[in-house]
Amino acid sequence: MTESEGKPTWQQIEIGAIITEPGSARQYQTGDWRTQRPTYVHERCIKCGLCSIYCPEGCIEPNEEGYFEADLFYCKGCGICARECWTKAINMVEEE
Amino acid sequence: MTQRVGIEVSRAVAIAAKLANVDVVAAYPITPQTHIVEDLSEMVASGELDASYIPVESEHSAMSSCLGSVAVGARTFTATSSQGMELMHEVLYVASGMRLPVVMAVANRALSAPISIWGDHSDVMSVRDTGWIQIFVTNGQEAFDNILCAFRIGEDRRALLPVMIHLDGFQLTHVIEPIYLEEQGDVDRFLPRFEYPLPLDPDKPVTMGAFGPPDIYTEVKKAQDVVLTSSKEVILEAWKEFGDIFGRYYSPIQCYRCEGAKVLLMTMGSFSETAMSAVDAMRDDGHAVGLLNLRLWRPFPFAEIRQAVKDADVLVVFDRALSFGGPGGPVCSEVRSALYSLDKRPKVVGFVGGLGGRVVSIAGFREIIERGTRIASEGTEQEFEMFGVRE
Amino acid sequence: MTNTAGLVEIRWHGRGGQGAVTSAELLAQAAINEGKYAQAFPAFGAERRGAPVVAFVRIDSDNPIRVRAEIDEPDVVVVLASDLLRVVNVSSGLKADGILVINTPKTADEIIKEFHYKWALATVDATRIARETLGVPIVNTAMVGALLKAAEVTKLDSLIEPLKHRFGRLADKNINAMQKAYEGTTVRGKSN
Numbered sequence: 001m002t003e004s005e006g007k008p009t010w011q012q013i014e015i016g017a018i019i020t021e022p023g024s025a026r027q028y029q030t031g032d033w034r035t036q037r038p039t040y041v042h043e044r045c046i047k048c049g050l051c052s053i054y055c056p057e058g059c060i061e062p063n064e065e066g067y068f069e070a071d072l073f074y075c076k077g078c079g080i081c082a083r084e085c086w087t088k089a090i091n092m093v094e095e096e
Numbered sequence: 097m098t099q100r101v102g103i104e105v106s107r108a109v110a111i112a113a114k115l116a117n118v119d120v121v122a123a124y125p126i127t128p129q130t131h132i133v134e135d136l137s138e139m140v141a142s143g144e145l146d147a148s149y150i151p152v153e154s155e156h157s158a159m160s161s162c163l164g165s166v167a168v169g170a171r172t173f174t175a176t177s178s179q180g181m182e183l184m185h186e187v188l189y190v191a192s193g194m195r196l197p198v199v200m201a202v203a204n205r206a207l208s209a210p211i212s213i214w215g216d217h218s219d220v221m222s223v224r225d226t227g228w229i230q231i232f233v234t235n236g237q238e239a240f241d242n243i244l245c246a247f248r249i250g251e252d253r254r255a256l257l258p259v260m261i262h263l264d265g266f267q268l269t270h271v272i273e274p275i276y277l278e279e280q281g282d283v284d285r286f287l288p289r290f291e292y293p294l295p296l297d298p299d300k301p302v303t304m305g306a307f308g309p310p311d312i313y314t315e316v317k318k319a320q321d322v323v324l325t326s327s328k329e330v331i332l333e334a335w336k337e338f339g340d341i342f343g344r345y346y347s348p349i350q351c352y353r354c355e356g357a358k359v360l361l362m363t364m365g366s367f368s369e370t371a372m373s374a375v376d377a378m379r380d381d382g383h384a385v386g387l388l389n390l391r392l393w394r395p396f397p398f399a400e401i402r403q404a405v406k407d408a409d410v411l412v413v414f415d416r417a418l419s420f421g422g423p424g425g426p427v428c429s430e431v432r433s434a435l436y437s438l439d440k441r442p443k444v445v446g447f448v449g450g451l452g453g454r455v456v457s458i459a460g461f462r463e464i465i466e467r468g469t470r471i472a473s474e475g476t477e478q479e480f481e482m483f484g485v486r487e
Numbered sequence: 488m489t490n491t492a493g494l495v496e497i498r499w500h501g502r503g504g505q506g507a508v509t510s511a512e513l514l515a516q517a518a519i520n521e522g523k524y525a526q527a528f529p530a531f532g533a534e535r536r537g538a539p540v541v542a543f544v545r546i547d548s549d550n551p552i553r554v555r556a557e558i559d560e561p562d563v564v565v566v567l568a569s570d571l572l573r574v575v576n577v578s579s580g581l582k583a584d585g586i587l588v589i590n591t592p593k594t595a596d597e598i599i600k601e602f603h604y605k606w607a608l609a610t611v612d613a614t615r616i617a618r619e620t621l622g623v624p625i626v627n628t629a630m631v632g633a634l635l636k637a638a639e640v641t642k643l644d645s646l647i648e649p650l651k652h653r654f655g656r657l658a659d660k661n662i663n664a665m666q667k668a669y670e671g672t673t674v675r676g677k678s679n
């Protein structure tokens with residue numbers, strides 16, 4: 001029974017399995033999936049934002065200095081940003 | 097004032113939807129559609145009905161639009177038929193799974209191939225397991241009345257389920273007959289405003305139609321089954337109150353001249369009235385026969401059926417659809433299994449006929465009852481028999 | 488005169504677009520307005536302009552109508568276009584004491600000579616009447632008048648309300664067509 005601990009019984013299911021907590025998908029840590037992580041060479045970055053457009057997780061945003069960087073809670077390490085960055089400012093490195 | 101009007105049944109159905117004050121009608125107006133949505137689109141265009149009419153590009157989109165519409169809390173109606181309903185098939189499951197009470201009139205017709213625009217219950221049976229409440233109507237008045245009931249039933253907080261009203265294509269949809277059209281005030285009294293408990297609302301966001309991974313899907317389906325089964329209470333209550341207001345009472349099964357009947361025939365839809373005439377004729381000749389007119393198809397009325405057949409020796413079930421390579425008629429096979437666990441039960445004999453617009457006459461139903469009685473006493477190897485087929 | 492008590496079954500023959508279905512509908516509505524039970528419907532199937540079409544009416548003054556099948560053994564057959572007589576077996580299944588109501592400029596005798604009908608026969612030149620009253624050869628309302636002369640299944644006056652509802656500003660002309668056809672219909676008893 002430990003498997004179903006904390007999970008709703010059929011009586012507790014909301015009408016039509018509606019999720020009433022807005023934005024609950026934010027809790028999903030897709031960063032768990034990562035085997036590689038993006039690293040940045042800011043000297044090459046022209047702050048064009050293309051990487052953030054291509055990122056399938058939508059997790060890239062400019063930092064305080066305006067350089068685009070991934071939120072590693074969500075970054076799943078797919079490498080799309082590194083491939084699309086035309087100045088080669090992003091390099092994928094193995095996660096330890 | 098209530099008016100007794102000579103009107104095509106399709107048009108009366110449209111008027112019922114108007115009296116229910118629907119907010120949205122989404123439909124795909126092409127053959128095999130009927131006057132139902134045609135009239136509603138005219139009512140919206142002329143301002144007679146304050147609603148949105150969404151002329152979508154397919155039946156699949158029609159049902160999809162209906163879902164979105166109910167999800168924001170709008171009272172929603174559509175109508176379809178045969179192939180059209182097949183095209184919306186996958187969305188039908190979404191409606192019930194998401195608990196969105198769309199009301200849909202279905203003009204029951206055969207399915208291709210060969211191409212047929214004529215009536216039978218192939219389309220009904222193809223959507224049997226979609227999780228909708230499903231009601232067969234016998235005549236135009238029942239069609240009008242049950243459209244009103246459908247909103248009341250489906251939108252009830254204890255149900256929140258989509259409802260199909262099945263009316264026979266042509267035999268009902270295209271016939272002008274006397275129908276009592278009820279007054280707006282009475283309809284308003286019967287039909288409370290629709291309030292969906294968890295609507296899509298930017299101020300109170302919710303997520304609808306999310307993933308149901310293996311650790312939750314079973315629970316969702318159990319909840320859905322329980323609510324559909326227990327919606328019978330809501331249906332009975334709505335029918336009772338409808339009767340109290342309008343004077344016409346409905347029940348899951350109509351027992352016609354069943355007192356002391358040893359042989360019972362079960363039919364559904366408009367054929368039931370023809371079958372009643374056959375029962376009358378046989379009663380006049382001294383035969384103890386009766387008719388069970390099945391109205392409530394989902395949730396399946398187990399208790400009512402068991403009660404209705406308890407003193408009968410033979411139950412002949414006449415289906416207008418065929419489960420190919422299977423047990424014959426879908427209704428018969430469900431009735432059979434509903435009775436299987438009983439110690440005392442009638443012999444159940446199945447016939448399939450009336451396919452693709454084939455008429456079964458009064459004499460035909462008499463023949464079905466007589467032949468069914470003979471099969472019950474002599475036994476047969478066959479699961480069912482096709483009625484009226486040329487050999 | 489056809490027996491108009493109990494159930495009366497009427498079959499209409501016309502061509503797609505001539506208004507046989509409308510005739511059937513108007514008649515049923517008139518009967519229903521009289522408090523009777525009635526039913527009207529087209530032959531079940533696809534609609535094609537110009538093709539021979541059939542429509543049906545059942546009227547019962549006492550009992551609800553439970554049969555929904557097409558009418559195979561009518562009490563009355565109404566034919567909107569006499570050229571159909573050669574194309575369609577309009578009298579198929581017509582009861583022995585039934586009556587045929589035909590739109591034709593010919594006399595009943597001429598029709599019987601040509602087609603050897605053994606039923607009572609009502610004839611009317613509805614096309615001429617329609618041209619005179621409506622200005623167009625659309626005979627559906629005229630043929631309702633002819634039918635009512637042949638078999639009084641409803642009162643002529645009962646048609647006025649349905650005609651008004653259906654034809655709006657053209658109602659008066661259609662009522663006139665119906666009345667003229669009623670007056671102009673000759674009924675000839677069953678031939679031996």
Ligand code: SF4
Nearest residue numbers: 045046048049051085
């Ligand atoms: S695509 Fe490359 S250059 Fe453009 S913002 Fe991203 S990292 Fe910088």
Ligand code: SF4
Nearest residue numbers: 055070075078079081
């Ligand atoms: S690796 Fe993939 S998920 Fe991570 S930031 Fe780059 S594009 Fe987004």
